[in-house]
């Protein structure tokens with residue numbers, strides 16, 4: 001049987017806040033959310049405002065499973081959850097995987113954000129087909145007999161969990177948003193975690209100049225991306241989690257030198273669909 005092509009779809013590429021105007025529309029206005037669409041399920045990485053766009057285009061009668069993996073609980077990675085239509089229709093089995101970060105169960109963060117007076121919708125209003133699963137980073141998640149997900153902690157205020165997706169025994173995608181280069185081994189850890197993945201989606205919020213005044217904010221800079229790109233020449237790297245105050249032309253200008261030097265690096269664009277072999 002001919003194998004079905006897997007698609008990578010960027011539903012949200014910004015960090016911090018869903019914001020911007022037409023001058024920043026190419027690189028995206030919605031916050032973190034990436035889909036890996038495989039034959040039997042939608043695998044969703046983070047539930048920023050972009051997940052509302054994923055839900056909006058879903059066929060109402062679809063019964064295909066949805067697995068949502070949350071990297072951490074800052075609101076730019078969660079705010080789309082109560083706007084994701086399939087969580088309310090009940091037609092599709094939905095699993096939401098929550099890492100334990102800083103010793104705290106993730107469900108507490110969900111209940112804090114999704115409760116009055118911060119928001120009128122609580123998780124009890126989701127359909128019965130929605131289930132939450134907690135795990136400790138370092139564990140391997142089995143989404144199906146065919147799909148395994150390795151997990152690992154990375155430095156970010158409050159910690160962040162990175163994911164490596166393996167399908168039919170092959171590493172295909174590594175997702176790390178957000179991460180700051182805080183120690184001597186941070187970037188080596190990223191490179192080692194990526195292992196044999198062919199695609200890496202990673203935080204690239206700042207320039208090397210900007211990071212000087214933004215230490216502790218939890219993000220990488222373009223110098224870090226260059227280090228990773230050099231070490232992983234065969235990996236397609238997507239720069240992701242763009243700063244909300246940057247226009248498309250500013251991001252292009254900032255990245256120009258890096259992109260001309262490393263053909264394995266590109267800038268993630270909202271609504272971009274990539275066919276994985």
Ligand SMILES: [Zn+2]
Nearest residue numbers: 015016076178
């Ligand atoms: Zn973020």
